[in-house]
Amino acid sequence: MLSLASVIVGLVGAASVLGAPVKRATQNITDVSVLQYALTLEHIENAFYISGLTKYDDKAFLDAGFPAWVRGRIQQVGDHETDHVAFLTAALEANGAIAPQACNYSYPYTDVTSFVTMSASIEGVGTAAYLGSAHYLTSKTNVNAAGSILATEARQAAWLASAANKGSPWDTEFQTPLDPSGVYSIASQFIVDGSCPSTNPPLFVKPFPAATVTPATPTPGSQITVSIPTGYAGPSNSSTPLYMAYYSGLNIYSSEIAENGTSTIPEGLVGVVFAAVVCEEPSTVNPPTDDTTLSGLVNWDFGVPSNARQIFNTTIPPYN
Protein backbone atom coordinates (compact mmCIF):
# COMPACT_ATOMS: atom_id res chain seq x y z
CA MET A 1 0.00 0.00 0.00
CA LEU A 2 1.05 3.55 -0.66
CA SER A 3 0.95 6.30 1.90
CA LEU A 4 0.55 9.87 0.82
CA ALA A 5 3.95 10.75 2.22
CA SER A 6 5.63 8.25 -0.08
CA VAL A 7 3.83 9.15 -3.29
CA ILE A 8 6.45 9.39 -5.98
CA VAL A 9 6.94 12.94 -7.19
CA GLY A 10 5.67 13.61 -10.67
CA LEU A 11 8.79 14.15 -12.72
CA VAL A 12 7.50 15.93 -15.76
CA GLY A 13 5.16 18.81 -16.07
CA ALA A 14 2.74 17.89 -13.31
CA ALA A 15 2.65 21.49 -12.15
CA SER A 16 1.98 22.76 -15.65
CA VAL A 17 -1.32 20.91 -15.90
CA LEU A 18 -2.78 21.84 -12.55
CA GLY A 19 -5.21 24.19 -14.20
CA ALA A 20 -6.21 27.69 -13.29
CA PRO A 21 -6.93 28.36 -9.65
CA VAL A 22 -10.61 28.60 -8.92
CA LYS A 23 -12.60 30.84 -6.64
CA ARG A 24 -14.42 28.31 -4.53
CA ALA A 25 -18.03 28.92 -3.57
CA THR A 26 -18.91 28.20 0.04
CA GLN A 27 -22.64 28.79 -0.16
CA ASN A 28 -25.11 25.95 -0.78
CA ILE A 29 -25.46 24.66 -4.31
CA THR A 30 -28.41 26.24 -6.10
CA ASP A 31 -29.84 26.10 -9.60
CA VAL A 32 -28.00 29.35 -10.32
CA SER A 33 -24.63 27.94 -9.23
CA VAL A 34 -25.19 24.81 -11.36
CA LEU A 35 -26.02 26.95 -14.40
CA GLN A 36 -22.94 29.11 -13.76
CA TYR A 37 -20.82 25.95 -13.67
CA ALA A 38 -22.45 24.68 -16.89
CA LEU A 39 -21.87 28.02 -18.63
CA THR A 40 -18.21 27.99 -17.53
CA LEU A 41 -17.83 24.64 -19.32
CA GLU A 42 -19.78 25.77 -22.40
CA HIS A 43 -17.42 28.74 -22.80
CA ILE A 44 -14.48 26.28 -22.86
CA GLU A 45 -16.20 24.17 -25.55
CA ASN A 46 -17.31 27.16 -27.60
CA ALA A 47 -13.85 28.75 -27.66
CA PHE A 48 -12.31 25.35 -28.48
CA TYR A 49 -14.27 25.01 -31.75
CA ILE A 50 -13.75 28.65 -32.70
CA SER A 51 -9.98 28.28 -32.21
CA GLY A 52 -9.64 25.01 -34.15
CA LEU A 53 -11.95 25.96 -37.00
CA THR A 54 -10.25 29.34 -37.36
CA LYS A 55 -6.89 27.59 -37.59
CA TYR A 56 -7.84 24.68 -39.88
CA ASP A 57 -9.81 25.15 -43.11
CA ASP A 58 -11.38 22.53 -45.40
CA LYS A 59 -8.07 21.91 -47.12
CA ALA A 60 -6.28 21.32 -43.80
CA PHE A 61 -8.95 18.73 -42.92
CA LEU A 62 -8.63 17.07 -46.35
CA ASP A 63 -4.84 17.00 -46.06
CA ALA A 64 -5.20 15.29 -42.67
CA GLY A 65 -7.44 12.61 -44.21
CA PHE A 66 -10.82 13.97 -43.09
CA PRO A 67 -13.47 14.55 -45.78
CA ALA A 68 -15.05 18.00 -45.96
CA TRP A 69 -18.22 16.79 -44.26
CA VAL A 70 -16.24 16.20 -41.07
CA ARG A 71 -15.27 19.85 -40.84
CA GLY A 72 -18.80 20.88 -41.80
CA ARG A 73 -20.34 18.83 -39.01
CA ILE A 74 -17.78 20.04 -36.48
CA GLN A 75 -18.73 23.59 -37.49
CA GLN A 76 -22.32 22.66 -36.62
CA VAL A 77 -21.23 21.23 -33.24
CA GLY A 78 -19.36 24.48 -32.55
CA ASP A 79 -22.44 26.52 -33.49
CA HIS A 80 -24.47 24.47 -31.00
CA GLU A 81 -21.99 25.36 -28.26
CA THR A 82 -22.33 29.04 -29.17
CA ASP A 83 -26.10 28.61 -28.80
CA HIS A 84 -25.68 26.84 -25.42
CA VAL A 85 -23.56 29.78 -24.20
CA ALA A 86 -26.26 32.25 -25.30
CA PHE A 87 -29.03 30.11 -23.79
CA LEU A 88 -27.39 29.72 -20.36
CA THR A 89 -26.33 33.38 -20.30
CA ALA A 90 -29.91 34.45 -20.97
CA ALA A 91 -31.29 32.00 -18.36
CA LEU A 92 -28.94 33.34 -15.67
CA GLU A 93 -29.56 36.99 -16.54
CA ALA A 94 -33.33 36.37 -16.50
CA ASN A 95 -32.83 35.21 -12.89
CA GLY A 96 -30.88 38.36 -12.06
CA ALA A 97 -27.76 36.22 -11.60
CA ILE A 98 -24.20 36.78 -12.84
CA ALA A 99 -23.48 34.96 -16.10
CA PRO A 100 -19.77 33.99 -16.19
CA GLN A 101 -17.93 35.56 -19.13
CA ALA A 102 -15.36 33.80 -21.29
CA CYS A 103 -11.74 33.62 -20.11
CA ASN A 104 -8.71 33.07 -22.36
CA TYR A 105 -8.04 29.45 -23.21
CA SER A 106 -5.15 27.35 -24.41
CA TYR A 107 -5.78 23.91 -25.90
CA PRO A 108 -3.15 21.20 -26.32
CA TYR A 109 -4.08 20.06 -29.86
CA THR A 110 -1.26 20.41 -32.35
CA ASP A 111 -2.84 19.49 -35.67
CA VAL A 112 -6.20 18.61 -37.28
CA THR A 113 -6.05 15.01 -36.09
CA SER A 114 -5.45 15.88 -32.44
CA PHE A 115 -8.12 18.62 -32.69
CA VAL A 116 -10.70 16.08 -33.92
CA THR A 117 -9.64 13.57 -31.23
CA MET A 118 -9.89 16.23 -28.56
CA SER A 119 -13.32 17.33 -29.76
CA ALA A 120 -14.70 13.84 -28.99
CA SER A 121 -13.11 13.96 -25.56
CA ILE A 122 -14.48 17.46 -24.82
CA GLU A 123 -18.03 16.40 -25.73
CA GLY A 124 -17.67 13.25 -23.61
CA VAL A 125 -16.61 15.30 -20.59
CA GLY A 126 -19.45 17.76 -21.28
CA THR A 127 -21.94 14.89 -21.29
CA ALA A 128 -20.53 13.50 -18.02
CA ALA A 129 -20.70 17.01 -16.52
CA TYR A 130 -24.42 17.51 -17.26
CA LEU A 131 -25.21 13.97 -16.08
CA GLY A 132 -23.24 14.44 -12.88
CA SER A 133 -24.79 17.80 -11.93
CA ALA A 134 -28.43 17.54 -13.06
CA HIS A 135 -29.37 16.04 -9.67
CA TYR A 136 -28.54 19.37 -8.00
CA LEU A 137 -31.23 21.18 -10.01
CA THR A 138 -34.56 21.78 -8.32
CA SER A 139 -36.57 23.55 -11.03
CA LYS A 140 -38.27 21.19 -13.49
CA THR A 141 -37.68 23.72 -16.26
CA ASN A 142 -33.96 23.67 -15.56
CA VAL A 143 -33.86 19.85 -15.37
CA ASN A 144 -35.58 19.73 -18.75
CA ALA A 145 -33.17 22.24 -20.30
CA ALA A 146 -30.09 20.51 -18.86
CA GLY A 147 -31.41 17.14 -20.08
CA SER A 148 -31.93 18.57 -23.52
CA ILE A 149 -28.36 19.90 -23.72
CA LEU A 150 -27.06 16.62 -22.22
CA ALA A 151 -28.69 14.58 -24.99
CA THR A 152 -27.27 16.85 -27.68
CA GLU A 153 -23.76 16.67 -26.22
CA ALA A 154 -24.02 12.87 -25.97
CA ARG A 155 -25.02 12.62 -29.66
CA GLN A 156 -22.21 14.95 -30.64
CA ALA A 157 -19.76 12.88 -28.58
CA ALA A 158 -20.96 9.70 -30.29
CA TRP A 159 -20.66 11.17 -33.79
CA LEU A 160 -17.22 12.61 -33.10
CA ALA A 161 -15.93 9.42 -31.47
CA SER A 162 -17.32 7.11 -34.13
CA ALA A 163 -17.94 8.74 -37.52
CA ALA A 164 -15.10 11.26 -37.26
CA ASN A 165 -12.54 9.32 -35.16
CA LYS A 166 -13.51 5.73 -36.14
CA GLY A 167 -13.83 4.69 -32.50
CA SER A 168 -16.66 3.57 -30.23
CA PRO A 169 -19.88 5.62 -30.33
CA TRP A 170 -20.70 4.60 -26.76
CA ASP A 171 -18.92 3.16 -23.73
CA THR A 172 -21.07 0.81 -21.65
CA GLU A 173 -24.82 0.40 -21.19
CA PHE A 174 -24.70 3.35 -18.76
CA GLN A 175 -23.25 6.81 -19.40
CA THR A 176 -20.70 7.91 -16.78
CA PRO A 177 -21.72 10.84 -14.54
CA LEU A 178 -18.89 12.97 -13.11
CA ASP A 179 -18.95 15.28 -10.11
CA PRO A 180 -18.28 18.98 -10.75
CA SER A 181 -14.84 18.98 -9.08
CA GLY A 182 -13.69 16.05 -11.23
CA VAL A 183 -14.96 17.68 -14.40
CA TYR A 184 -13.35 20.97 -13.48
CA SER A 185 -10.01 19.22 -12.91
CA ILE A 186 -10.05 18.34 -16.61
CA ALA A 187 -11.67 21.49 -17.97
CA SER A 188 -9.58 23.99 -15.99
CA GLN A 189 -6.40 22.80 -17.72
CA PHE A 190 -7.52 24.84 -20.74
CA ILE A 191 -8.10 28.11 -18.86
CA VAL A 192 -5.18 30.55 -19.07
CA ASP A 193 -4.12 31.42 -15.55
CA GLY A 194 -5.41 34.80 -14.41
CA SER A 195 -7.42 35.39 -17.59
CA CYS A 196 -10.96 35.09 -16.21
CA PRO A 197 -12.87 38.35 -15.66
CA SER A 198 -12.78 39.21 -11.95
CA THR A 199 -16.55 39.61 -12.07
CA ASN A 200 -17.00 35.87 -12.73
CA PRO A 201 -18.73 34.18 -9.77
CA PRO A 202 -17.04 31.53 -7.61
CA LEU A 203 -17.77 27.91 -8.55
CA PHE A 204 -18.72 25.11 -6.15
CA VAL A 205 -15.75 22.97 -7.13
CA LYS A 206 -12.64 21.87 -5.25
CA PRO A 207 -9.38 22.16 -7.20
CA PHE A 208 -7.21 19.04 -7.35
CA PRO A 209 -3.64 18.60 -8.57
CA ALA A 210 -3.16 16.52 -11.69
CA ALA A 211 -2.13 12.89 -11.35
CA THR A 212 0.71 11.72 -13.56
CA VAL A 213 0.15 8.19 -14.83
CA THR A 214 2.62 6.22 -16.92
CA PRO A 215 2.25 4.83 -19.47
CA ALA A 216 -0.11 7.56 -20.67
CA THR A 217 -2.23 5.14 -22.71
CA PRO A 218 -2.41 1.89 -20.71
CA THR A 219 -4.78 -1.04 -21.25
CA PRO A 220 -7.15 -2.77 -18.82
CA GLY A 221 -5.35 -5.35 -16.73
CA SER A 222 -1.98 -3.64 -17.17
CA GLN A 223 0.25 -2.08 -14.55
CA ILE A 224 0.53 1.69 -14.25
CA THR A 225 2.69 3.96 -12.11
CA VAL A 226 0.87 6.81 -10.42
CA SER A 227 2.04 10.02 -8.82
CA ILE A 228 0.59 13.27 -7.58
CA PRO A 229 2.66 16.34 -6.69
CA THR A 230 4.17 16.36 -3.22
CA GLY A 231 3.24 19.18 -0.94
CA TYR A 232 -0.40 18.74 -1.82
CA ALA A 233 -2.49 19.29 1.28
CA GLY A 234 -4.44 16.09 1.29
CA PRO A 235 -5.06 13.77 4.25
CA SER A 236 -1.76 13.30 6.07
CA ASN A 237 -2.37 10.02 7.89
CA SER A 238 0.60 8.09 6.59
CA SER A 239 -1.03 4.73 7.34
CA THR A 240 -3.81 5.45 4.87
CA PRO A 241 -3.45 3.32 1.75
CA LEU A 242 -4.18 5.06 -1.52
CA TYR A 243 -6.30 3.70 -4.35
CA MET A 244 -7.12 4.43 -7.93
CA ALA A 245 -10.86 4.92 -8.42
CA TYR A 246 -12.11 4.09 -11.93
CA TYR A 247 -15.38 5.66 -13.12
CA SER A 248 -17.18 3.59 -15.75
CA GLY A 249 -20.92 3.99 -16.31
CA LEU A 250 -22.68 3.83 -12.94
CA ASN A 251 -19.90 1.69 -11.47
CA ILE A 252 -16.79 2.62 -9.57
CA TYR A 253 -13.89 0.16 -9.62
CA SER A 254 -10.78 0.32 -7.52
CA SER A 255 -7.19 -0.88 -7.34
CA GLU A 256 -4.77 -0.33 -4.48
CA ILE A 257 -1.64 1.69 -5.19
CA ALA A 258 1.46 -0.17 -4.02
CA GLU A 259 4.24 1.44 -1.97
CA ASN A 260 6.31 1.91 -5.14
CA GLY A 261 3.46 3.77 -6.87
CA THR A 262 2.28 0.93 -9.09
CA SER A 263 -1.29 -0.21 -9.49
CA THR A 264 -3.08 -2.61 -11.82
CA ILE A 265 -6.01 -1.38 -13.88
CA PRO A 266 -8.95 -3.79 -13.45
CA GLU A 267 -9.61 -6.22 -16.32
CA GLY A 268 -12.72 -5.82 -18.41
CA LEU A 269 -13.06 -2.01 -18.43
CA VAL A 270 -14.38 -0.78 -21.78
CA GLY A 271 -14.85 2.57 -23.48
CA VAL A 272 -13.94 5.90 -21.94
CA VAL A 273 -12.89 5.49 -18.31
CA PHE A 274 -11.98 8.28 -15.87
CA ALA A 275 -9.69 7.66 -12.90
CA ALA A 276 -8.41 9.52 -9.84
CA VAL A 277 -6.19 8.92 -6.80
CA VAL A 278 -8.32 8.56 -3.65
CA CYS A 279 -7.53 7.87 0.01
CA GLU A 280 -10.44 5.61 0.91
CA GLU A 281 -11.21 2.33 -0.82
CA PRO A 282 -13.82 3.35 -3.38
CA SER A 283 -16.71 1.27 -4.69
CA THR A 284 -20.01 1.81 -6.45
CA VAL A 285 -21.81 2.03 -3.10
CA ASN A 286 -19.03 4.06 -1.47
CA PRO A 287 -18.02 6.49 -4.21
CA PRO A 288 -15.19 8.98 -3.71
CA THR A 289 -16.14 12.46 -2.47
CA ASP A 290 -14.29 15.76 -2.70
CA ASP A 291 -12.91 14.94 0.75
CA THR A 292 -11.49 11.53 -0.18
CA THR A 293 -10.23 12.52 -3.65
CA LEU A 294 -6.58 13.51 -3.94
CA SER A 295 -6.07 14.14 -7.64
CA GLY A 296 -7.79 15.41 -10.73
CA LEU A 297 -9.14 12.94 -13.26
CA VAL A 298 -7.21 11.18 -15.97
CA ASN A 299 -9.18 10.05 -18.98
CA TRP A 300 -8.55 6.92 -21.08
CA ASP A 301 -10.34 5.45 -24.06
CA PHE A 302 -10.54 1.64 -23.96
CA GLY A 303 -13.00 1.65 -26.85
CA VAL A 304 -12.87 -0.55 -29.93
CA PRO A 305 -12.80 0.68 -33.55
CA SER A 306 -16.16 1.68 -35.04
CA ASN A 307 -16.08 -1.29 -37.43
CA ALA A 308 -15.27 -3.88 -34.75
CA ARG A 309 -17.74 -6.62 -34.04
CA GLN A 310 -18.25 -6.77 -30.32
CA ILE A 311 -19.85 -9.75 -28.63
CA PHE A 312 -20.10 -9.14 -24.90
CA ASN A 313 -16.57 -8.04 -24.11
CA THR A 314 -14.91 -10.05 -26.84
CA THR A 315 -13.74 -8.32 -30.01
CA ILE A 316 -13.80 -10.43 -33.13
CA PRO A 317 -12.48 -9.43 -36.57
CA PRO A 318 -14.26 -6.47 -38.16
CA TYR A 319 -16.93 -6.62 -40.83
CA ASN A 320 -15.70 -5.57 -44.25
Ligand SMILES: *[C@@H]1O[C@H](CO)[C@@H](O)[C@H](O)[C@H]1NC(C)=O
Ligand atom coordinates in the same frame (compact mmCIF):
# COMPACT_ATOMS: atom_id res chain seq x y z
C1 LIG B 1 -27.41 25.53 3.48
O1 LIG B 1 -28.38 24.49 3.62
C2 LIG B 1 -28.54 24.07 4.97
C3 LIG B 1 -29.47 22.85 4.98
O2 LIG B 1 -30.57 23.08 4.15
C4 LIG B 1 -29.07 25.25 5.81
O3 LIG B 1 -29.22 24.85 7.15
C5 LIG B 1 -28.08 26.41 5.70
O4 LIG B 1 -28.61 27.54 6.36
C6 LIG B 1 -27.78 26.78 4.26
N1 LIG B 1 -26.69 27.74 4.20
C7 LIG B 1 -26.75 28.84 3.48
C8 LIG B 1 -25.53 29.71 3.50
O5 LIG B 1 -27.71 29.15 2.79
Ligand SMILES: *[C@@H]1O[C@H](CO)[C@@H](O)[C@H](O)[C@H]1NC(C)=O
Ligand atom coordinates in the same frame (compact mmCIF):
# COMPACT_ATOMS: atom_id res chain seq x y z
C1 LIG C 1 -6.52 37.42 -22.96
O1 LIG C 1 -6.65 37.63 -24.35
C2 LIG C 1 -6.70 39.01 -24.71
C3 LIG C 1 -7.04 39.10 -26.18
O2 LIG C 1 -6.22 38.28 -26.94
C4 LIG C 1 -5.37 39.64 -24.36
O3 LIG C 1 -5.39 41.01 -24.68
C5 LIG C 1 -5.12 39.48 -22.87
O4 LIG C 1 -3.83 39.95 -22.55
C6 LIG C 1 -5.23 38.02 -22.45
N1 LIG C 1 -5.14 37.95 -21.00
C7 LIG C 1 -4.43 37.00 -20.36
C8 LIG C 1 -4.39 37.12 -18.87
O5 LIG C 1 -3.84 36.11 -20.93
Ligand SMILES: *[C@@H]1O[C@H](CO)[C@@H](O)[C@H](O)[C@H]1NC(C)=O
Ligand atom coordinates in the same frame (compact mmCIF):
# COMPACT_ATOMS: atom_id res chain seq x y z
C1 LIG D 1 -4.66 6.85 10.98
O1 LIG D 1 -5.42 5.79 10.43
C2 LIG D 1 -5.47 4.66 11.30
C3 LIG D 1 -6.18 3.53 10.53
O2 LIG D 1 -7.35 4.00 9.93
C4 LIG D 1 -6.18 5.06 12.59
O3 LIG D 1 -6.22 3.95 13.48
C5 LIG D 1 -5.41 6.20 13.25
O4 LIG D 1 -6.10 6.63 14.37
C6 LIG D 1 -5.24 7.36 12.28
N1 LIG D 1 -4.38 8.37 12.87
C7 LIG D 1 -4.66 9.66 12.81
C8 LIG D 1 -3.66 10.58 13.43
O5 LIG D 1 -5.65 10.10 12.29
Ligand SMILES: *[C@@H]1O[C@H](CO)[C@@H](O)[C@H](O)[C@H]1NC(C)=O
Ligand atom coordinates in the same frame (compact mmCIF):
# COMPACT_ATOMS: atom_id res chain seq x y z
C1 LIG E 1 6.00 -2.51 -7.20
O1 LIG E 1 5.36 -3.22 -6.16
C2 LIG E 1 4.47 -4.24 -6.61
C3 LIG E 1 3.71 -4.77 -5.40
O2 LIG E 1 4.55 -4.97 -4.31
C4 LIG E 1 5.26 -5.30 -7.35
O3 LIG E 1 4.39 -6.31 -7.84
C5 LIG E 1 5.95 -4.64 -8.54
O4 LIG E 1 6.78 -5.56 -9.19
C6 LIG E 1 6.80 -3.45 -8.09
N1 LIG E 1 7.25 -2.77 -9.30
C7 LIG E 1 8.41 -2.16 -9.38
C8 LIG E 1 8.71 -1.48 -10.69
O5 LIG E 1 9.20 -2.13 -8.46
Ligand SMILES: *[C@@H]1O[C@H](CO)[C@@H](O)[C@H](O)[C@H]1NC(C)=O
Ligand atom coordinates in the same frame (compact mmCIF):
# COMPACT_ATOMS: atom_id res chain seq x y z
C1 LIG F 1 -15.59 -10.50 -19.85
O1 LIG F 1 -14.48 -10.09 -19.07
C2 LIG F 1 -14.45 -10.67 -17.77
C3 LIG F 1 -13.29 -10.02 -17.02
O2 LIG F 1 -12.12 -10.11 -17.75
C4 LIG F 1 -14.35 -12.19 -17.88
O3 LIG F 1 -14.35 -12.77 -16.60
C5 LIG F 1 -15.54 -12.71 -18.67
O4 LIG F 1 -15.39 -14.08 -18.87
C6 LIG F 1 -15.62 -12.00 -20.01
N1 LIG F 1 -16.85 -12.39 -20.68
C7 LIG F 1 -16.88 -12.80 -21.96
C8 LIG F 1 -18.21 -13.15 -22.51
O5 LIG F 1 -15.88 -12.86 -22.63
